[in-house]
Amino acid sequence: MTEVERHSYDVLVIGAGGAGLRAAIEAREQGLRTAVICKSLFGKAHTVMAEGGCAAAMGNVNSGDNWQVHFRDTMRGGKFLNNWRMAELHAKEAPDRVWELETYGALFDRTGDGRISQRNFGGHEYPRLAHVGDRTGLELIRTMQQKVVSLQQEDYRDLGDYDARLKVFSECTVTQLLNDDSGAISGAFAYWRESGRFVQFDAPAVVLATGGIGKSFSVTSNSWEYTGDGHALAMRAGAKLINMEFVQFHPTGMVWPPSVKGILVTEGVRGDGGVLKNANGERFMFNYIPDVFKGYYADNPEEADRWYSDPNNNRRTPDLLPRDEVARAINTEVKEGRGSPHGGVYLDIASRLSDEEIERRLPSMHHQFKELADVDITSEAMEVGPTCHYVMGGVAVDPDTGAADGVPGLFAAGECAGGMHGSNRLGGNSLSDLLVFGRRAGAGAAEYLSSLTERPTANQTQVDEAARAAVEPFGAGETYENPYTLQSDLQRLMNDLVGIIRTEGEMSEALTKLRDLAERARHVGIEGNRQYNPGWHLALDLSNMLLVSECVARAALRRTESRGGHTRDDFPKMDAEWRHTLLECTLDGESVTVTPGEQVPMRADLLELFELTELEKYYTEPELVEHPARSGAQREEGAP
Amino acid sequence: MASPTPTDTAAHDTSQIPAPEGSITVTVRVLRFNPEFDDEPHWESYDVPALPTDRVLNLLINIKSYVDGTLSFRRSCAHGICGSDAMQINGVNRLACKVLIKDLLAKGNKRTTISVAPIKGLPQMKDLYVDMEPFFEAFKAVKPYLIAYGNEPTHERIQSQADRERFDDTTKCILCACCTTSCPVFWSDGSYFGPAAIVNAHRFIFDSRDEGSEERLDILNDTEGVWRCRTTFNCTDACPRGIQVTKAIQEVKQALLFKRV
Numbered sequence: 001m002t003e004v005e006r007h008s009y010d011v012l013v014i015g016a017g018g019a020g021l022r023a024a025i026e027a028r029e030q031g032l033r034t035a036v037i038c039k040s041l042f043g044k045a046h047t048v049m050a051e052g053g054c055a056a057a058m059g060n061v062n063s064g065d066n067w068q069v070h071f072r073d074t075m076r077g078g079k080f081l082n083n084w085r086m087a088e089l090h091a092k093e094a095p096d097r098v099w100e101l102e103t104y105g106a107l108f109d110r111t112g113d114g115r116i117s118q119r120n121f122g123g124h125e126y127p128r129l130a131h132v133g134d135r136t137g138l139e140l141i142r143t144m145q146q147k148v149v150s151l152q153q154e155d156y157r158d159l160g161d162y163d164a165r166l167k168v169f170s171e172c173t174v175t176q177l178l179n180d181d182s183g184a185i186s187g188a189f190a191y192w193r194e195s196g197r198f199v200q201f202d203a204p205a206v207v208l209a210t211g212g213i214g215k216s217f218s219v220t221s222n223s224w225e226y227t228g229d230g231h232a233l234a235m236r237a238g239a240k241l242i243n244m245e246f247v248q249f250h251p252t253g254m255v256w257p258p259s260v261k262g263i264l265v266t267e268g269v270r271g272d273g274g275v276l277k278n279a280n281g282e283r284f285m286f287n288y289i290p291d292v293f294k295g296y297y298a299d300n301p302e303e304a305d306r307w308y309s310d311p312n313n314n315r316r317t318p319d320l321l322p323r324d325e326v327a328r329a330i331n332t333e334v335k336e337g338r339g340s341p342h343g344g345v346y347l348d349i350a351s352r353l354s355d356e357e358i359e360r361r362l363p364s365m366h367h368q369f370k371e372l373a374d375v376d377i378t379s380e381a382m383e384v385g386p387t388c389h390y391v392m393g394g395v396a397v398d399p400d401t402g403a404a405d406g407v408p409g410l411f412a413a414g415e416c417a418g419g420m421h422g423s424n425r426l427g428g429n430s431l432s433d434l435l436v437f438g439r440r441a442g443a444g445a446a447e448y449l450s451s452l453t454e455r456p457t458a459n460q461t462q463v464d465e466a467a468r469a470a471v472e473p474f475g476a477g478e479t480y481e482n483p484y485t486l487q488s489d490l491q492r493l494m495n496d497l498v499g500i501i502r503t504e505g506e507m508s509e510a511l512t513k514l515r516d517l518a519e520r521a522r523h524v525g526i527e528g529n530r531q532y533n534p535g536w537h538l539a540l541d542l543s544n545m546l547l548v549s550e551c552v553a554r555a556a557l558r559r560t561e562s563r564g565g566h567t568r569d570d571f572p573k574m575d576a577e578w579r580h581t582l583l584e585c586t587l588d589g590e591s592v593t594v595t596p597g598e599q600v601p602m603r604a605d606l607l608e609l610f611e612l613t614e615l616e617k618y619y620t621e622p623e624l625v626e627h628p629a630r631s632g633a634q635r636e637e638g639a640p
Numbered sequence: 641m642a643s644p645t646p647t648d649t650a651a652h653d654t655s656q657i658p659a660p661e662g663s664i665t666v667t668v669r670v671l672r673f674n675p676e677f678d679d680e681p682h683w684e685s686y687d688v689p690a691l692p693t694d695r696v697l698n699l700l701i702n703i704k705s706y707v708d709g710t711l712s713f714r715r716s717c718a719h720g721i722c723g724s725d726a727m728q729i730n731g732v733n734r735l736a737c738k739v740l741i742k743d744l745l746a747k748g749n750k751r752t753t754i755s756v757a758p759i760k761g762l763p764q765m766k767d768l769y770v771d772m773e774p775f776f777e778a779f780k781a782v783k784p785y786l787i788a789y790g791n792e793p794t795h796e797r798i799q800s801q802a803d804r805e806r807f808d809d810t811t812k813c814i815l816c817a818c819c820t821t822s823c824p825v826f827w828s829d830g831s832y833f834g835p836a837a838i839v840n841a842h843r844f845i846f847d848s849r850d851e852g853s854e855e856r857l858d859i860l861n862d863t864e865g866v867w868r869c870r871t872t873f874n875c876t877d878a879c880p881r882g883i884q885v886t887k888a889i890q891e892v893k894q895a896l897l898f899k900r901v
Contacts, residue, residue, distance in 0.1 A: 040716050044723065045722075048721050098796075099793075103788075104785070105849070105850075107808075110799055114799050114801070135812070142811075153780075225716065367882075372740070484704070485705075532710075532766040533712070534704060
C-alpha cells in the first residue's frame, strides 16, 4: 500500500478554467465544501486565451436581439445537431451570467451610454459579444479568481480559515475517478506535480471542467493542458462521450513563423472589419456561401461593406460565416494554389481601419504579430490558416444539471461536455457556455448531494491500483519509448489523417496507426524521479490523448456525411438522416465502442421559431409533420 | 538522466533535436537545480539548433523533449497571455514565449549564448520552477476584488467610457511576476507587497464602481506598502504587457498623500 495524502470534500471540481471556477463558486455559495483541482497555476487556465468575447443577447448595441435570435443562430451554427435544450438554456441565461460577472467586478468595453458594449462575430445576427478589447477570456478568469479570493477572505472572517469552504489545489493532476461498488462517484485520485506525491480526494460529487483535446493535433491553438483528461476520466468511469467526430478548426491561426504556427488570430479581426483575401487579392468568401446560408449573407463586397455601418438594411459579410465554413474555404483556396507564401491566406485589417483604431480595438493582435512574426498589422495583411481549436464532442450530460449519463455523482461542464454546440460552435458561445453550464453543474452537484442518504465510500483496491498505474512509466526497463516522440507522432497522425478534411481510407489508416501507438505507449519510459518531472506527467497524459483520439477517429469514420466540424471528402453532403443521430463512444474494457443513438426531438415551441423553409434544409420529412406551418395550425408570430 | 555535474558543461548529446533548414547552433545555459540531489543550483549548457524566429520557449521545449525529460519550467498558453513562463533571460525578466532568438544573437560570427535562470526573490524549487505562493499571498493581501455596498443591480452597473479607460492599463496584468521579481526592494525584503500587488490594487482603487478604496489604501500605506518603492523603474521595464507599473505605484502614493482618487 502506498502512502497517500487524503482530503474530504462535498464537491470536487476538476479544472480551474471558466466552467470550473463558475461551478466551484456556485457550489461554495450553496454552502458546500468545495475543492478545485488544476494542472497549472491558479489563474493560468486555457480560458485566458479566449479573445473575442462572450455571446449574450443583452441587446445593448442592437435592441433587436433577444434569446430567440441567439438560440436560432446557435442551432444554425451547429447545423441543428445541437442539444436544443442546452442551446435554449444558454441563450436565455447568458445575459444574466454576463451581468453577474460585471457585478463581480469584470471590466467590459462600454457603449456610449455606459452599458456593456457588444461586437459582431461569425454566425451571430447582431453584435452580441461582450468584450474587453481582445483579452476577454483573461478578464473572465481574473474576475472569477478575484471572486474566489473574496469568498475565501469571507470564510476567514466567519470561520477563521481561508480554505474552510473553498480550496484550490493547483499544479495537481487527477489520474483517475474513484467510485463505489454501485458505480457512484466517491472521489478522485491525483498527484502533486511538484512532489509527485499522491492525493486521494473523497467526494460524492465530481464536476469535470477540464476543457478540450487539441493537444492531440500538431497545429493547434490549444495549450499544453488540453490532453482530453476529463473526456478520458469520464469514459473510464463509465460515462459516454457524444459528438466526438466534430472538431473545430478555427479558420485563422498564425501560419508563420513555424515556432508560432497555430496560435490564434481572433475572429474579432473580422468582426471589426477585417476581410480574407487570396494570393490574387480576391475576397474569396463570396464564392463559399453554402446553400443553407444563402440569403443571410451579402453576395457582393459593396453590400458587405455597407453592412458594417448599416446592418439593418444590408446582409452581413460572408467573412463572418460560421467557423467551419470559413476554415473549409481557406483550405480549398490553399489547395487550389491561391494561398499565401507560407500556406495560408491573407487577413487584411490594415486597409480597412485606421492605425489608431486597430491598436485600440485589437491591441493583443497588434503585439502578437509585431513581436512574434515581425508583421505590423496596421500596414500589412496577416497570413492565416486553419488551426485545431475546439472539440464539440464531450461527456453526454443532462442539459439542466450537467449530470453525466449513467454515472451518479459525475457532472461535466464547458468544453469537456458535449451537445451544446452540435456540430460546430459559434465564436463567443464558449465563454457564455462556461458561465451558464458551469453554474448549472455546480448547482446540479449541490442538488445531487442533498438527495444522498449516505456517501459512497472509496474502494481501497481501486486506490492501490491507481497508485500502481501512475508509477508504471518508471519501471519501463532498459529500452523504452520517449513520451515526447510518441506525442509528436500522435499529433502528426491526427493532423494528417483525421484533420479538417477526412476520407475513409485515411481514417482507417489512422486507426491502425493509433493501435500501434497504443502498443508503443505501453513501453513509455522516463528518466529521473517523481519531483516535478514533466516527462512523467506527459507519459500519464498520453493515455488520455490516445483514448480520446481513438474516439474522434472511430466516430468520424462512422459518420458518413459532412456537417459542421466533420468534413468527409467521400461524403461531401449533409444527410438529414444523420441530423437526429448522435454517435456515442463508450469504453468496453480497453476498446472504444461507437453506438448510434437518437437525438431527442426539439420541443414544438422551439421548432416554431424557425421558418419551415429553413428547417427543410436540415430535417427529414417525417420530423416536420408537427411543425405548425405543415400541420395547418399556424399561429401568429411570437405567440408561445 | 546523467548525474548533475558541478561545472558548467556542454557535454549533453543534443543530436536528436531536429535542425530545420536555416537554423544555427546556439548555446543555452540553464541554471538547474534538483533539491533531491543538489545542494546548490548549477549551470548546464546545451548546444541546440535554433531558427532566428524561434522563441526561447521553443528551445527549452526541445531540450526537454530530446535531451533531458526532467528539465522543469512552467508554460501554458505559450504566447504571452497566461503569464506562466517568466524567467531571467540573459539576466532580465522576460516571458520565454515572447523572446525571439533573433533578438539575442551575438554580433559577428561569435557563438550565441543564452542564459536562462529562474526569476529572482522567490524560492527555486526545481530548475526554472519557483514557489509562487509568496507572490500570490501579496496579491490576495490587497483585496483584489470589487468592493461595493448596497443592492446588487439586476443588470450591469453603468460606467462611462472615460471611467472605464481610467484603469485600463492595470487590468492588463497577467500575474506573471516579472515586475515583482525584478524589484530590488523585493529581493532584499520579501515582505514588501511588490509592484504586481500594487498594480492589482490600483485597478480597483481607480475603478469608478468600487467603494473599497479606503480599505485598500490603508493596506498599502502599511510598512510593507507603496512607500517602500524606490522608483527604479525595473518593474516597468520588465512588464511583458507594457503596463506603466511605476506610474501606477506613483498614482497610489498620490492618492494616499492627497486622500483622493
